[in-house]
Amino acid sequence: MSKPKENIFDFKLFKRLFEYIKPYKGVFFGLILLVVLLAAFSAATPYITKYAIDDSIAVKAEKGFLFYIMIMLAILMLQTVFQLLFIYYASWLGQNLVMDVRVKLFDHLLRFKMKYYDNSSVGVLITRAVTDMERIADIFGQGLFMIFRDLLTMSVVFGVMLFLNLKLSGIVFVMLPLLLYATRIFQKYMKKAFEEVRNEVSNLNSFVQERLTGMKILQLFTREDIEYKNFKAINERHKKGWVKTVWYNSIFFPLADLVSSICIGLVAWYGGLNVALEGSSVSQGDLIAFVMFIPMLFRPLRQIADKFNTLQMGMVAATRVFKVIDTTSQIDDTGTHVADTYKGYITFDNVHFSYVEDEDVLKGVSFEVKAGETVAIVGATGAGKSTIINLLNRFYEIKEGVISVDNINIKDVTLTSLRTQIAVVLQDVFLFADTILNNITLNAPEITEARVQQAAKDIGIHDFIMTLPNGYHYNVKERGVMLSSGQRQLISFLRAYVTNPSILVLDEATSSVDSYSEQLIQNATDKITKGRTSIVIAHRLATVKKADKIIVMDAGKIVEQGSHQELLKKKNGYYKNLYEVQFLQEEVA
Known part of the structure; x- marks a missing residue:
């Protein structure tokens, strides 16, 4: 031919x-x-x-x-x-x-x-x-x-x-x-x-x-x-x-x-x-x-x-x-509802999702987070914890099920207003080659330097920033190499907080920081999660114990839900075993 x-x-x-x-x-x-x-x-x-x-x-x-x-x-x-x-x-x-x-x-x-x-x-x-x-x-x-x-x-x-x-x-x-x-x-x-x-x-x-x-x-x-x-x-x-x-x-x-x-x-x-x-x-x-x-x-x-x-x-x-x-790989932004603010009531109803076709990462996940509640999600690596965060922000489209905030399907909400109301602090912090101030505001004109400084004082990291040369105008260089991992995490935390979100998400935000930075973040966490719906992919015991509810995941499914004390009472429970193997050792240390 x-x-x-x-x-x-x-x-x-x-x-x-x-x-x-x-x-x-x-x-x-x-x-x-x-x-x-x-x-x-x-x-x-x-x-x-x-x-x-x-x-x-x-x-x-x-x-x-x-x-x-x-x-x-x-x-x-x-x-x-x-x-x-x-x-x-x-x-x-x-x-x-x-x-x-x-x-x-x-x-x-x-x-x-x-x-x-x-x-x-x-x-x-x-x-x-x-x-x-x-x-x-x-x-x-x-x-x-x-x-x-x-x-x-x-x-x-x-x-x-x-x-x-x-x-x-x-x-x-x-x-x-x-x-x-x-x-x-x-x-x-x-x-x-x-x-x-x-x-x-x-x-x-x-x-x-x-x-x-x-x-x-x-x-x-x-x-x-x-x-x-x-x-x-x-x-x-x-x-x-x-x-x-x-x-x-x-x-x-x-x-x-x-x-x-x-x-x-x-x-x-x-x-x-x-x-x-x-x-x-x-x-x-x-x-x-x-x-x-x-x-x-x-x-x-x-x-x-x-x-x-x-x-x-x-x-x-x-x-x-x-x-x-010509590549069509955009999330369908066909929603008409504009969310000015959220109470923060979140529901996942029989959600299925896969990154690769026919290889489900989430297998019929269902749970609810009440307004103002702090929920911790725990589980082994690959259990699907971070995937839940990605789906809540509509970074990916689900195969089946419904994700709702305040009883409104997130597909019916405009992407901009949805993501504006959700602030995320990731484990792997990315900073641009720019000043600390610009990395916090991301050049949003409505976020002033005075507002940033007040937010930093509120969560207790203003003094840390002022110890750096030029303070808020210190250039962190490419990917923030001029800061330690703990310092980068603090900047990321402030970046999320200054937007005054309705929903706060912490994706193992304290997993790689020093004890001093962890204490600063923990104090900040206590302050900004108060009265605000928060989802915490937990790594440290203190966060898990303080959560109103703990969701335990394994292999893409929710295997247990409840408070810290409730889950510890379950004989041979997944969380109890995890606590004894990992969290108890941390507590003793």
Whole structure:
């Protein structure tokens, strides 16, 4: 079975890109006009040169020669100005278009489900948002308009040559199909080579991003040499992709120069013989004009092939970017109810969920949390505790069942208002390379510095922040590396509290902090959970014992529910065994 024919130029893709040009259509059509003028001026110089030679030099007449020189000088000056405007506005259009596409892409990425990021490489997405975008800009700045200009220049030159001399034109046009055929073959193979290059660039970005992020692990386990070899292998594949493009270039461009030189030689030979003959249809001006025209006909074809490389890279990049934009992985935000505040009554009714199809993580989970109640969820790793938090915030869609807050299905609530009313403190704290203040407010304009400071005083961590250089304006650097894990946790805790949420979620928030930070967080927890619905994925005994209710999970199911004392009374109970094995040891320690 034969493969479907592969298009050298994807008109459907360009049509989609053109949608982003519409806001700048004035500049776009202005560039088209400049292309037409540049093509006309390019052909004008050899044409005027012909008449300057035939009317003045060939007959040794000075009259009119200066006039021709002045015309050529004026054309040269206009051509220079138009060329400057063309190059500037072609690049300007490309950068503005890319800015719009990049904004749309990033906006799209912000709304993807967490499942999309679970299955996607961060390095690849960075490539799409940064490197691929620059290639798209080159479609207009260095590709499409340049090709259009060269094609139009060739067409004008083609017409002028036919008009001047059919015999000399015949020699040129006999050679032209050979170069056209070679150009088409070159373009076909270059497209495949650039697709391979883009794939390997994505792999490189992904590999480097992950290794730099996990550098501590690599060094702790002395894997430097292994990762060095892995990087060499990926880099070797990347190099081979580029070498293919170099190889194709090294074949095509010398071939193009050879065909052009042979054509000039044939024209000079045939034209020169005819000029020497009396009454010949070839004049000295014709011969000189054709020697000037031939590079103008063949060089654009050579340049088209070169610019087509740029165009192909841009098209490949655009295909990859639009593939991400076309991905439908958003949570359906079709709810109409806007939650200004919650009482905090939460219910899970027969909830089933799986991250991977047919591998349920939650298996018919049902429970309720009364308004103002603090509920602790305990269980072994992988029991489904954190999944409950993810589903409450609608980071993932459930397979079956209903999750409600204040007796309203969370699918009927707008995502923004739902998540605004729920504050989460995660075990793995992420801080941006910014000030403590901005990491707390996340640049929300309604949260003032005074409000942040008052909240910090309320939960007892203001003094800790003021011990840092510049206090609330201390830059914590990338991922908060300038702070200890306990300090990062405190910042995360304040970030949740300052929003004054209706529901507070603590996902093992004290599992990796020092005793001093734990005491600060515990005091803060007591304050902010008072009168507020709270769900605590428990790690420390103090939190578990103070909870109004404890939900015990195992293998995606709730196996026990009750208070600390109630659960301890159950003979051979799951919680009782967990308490004796883990929590009792902690209490003794």
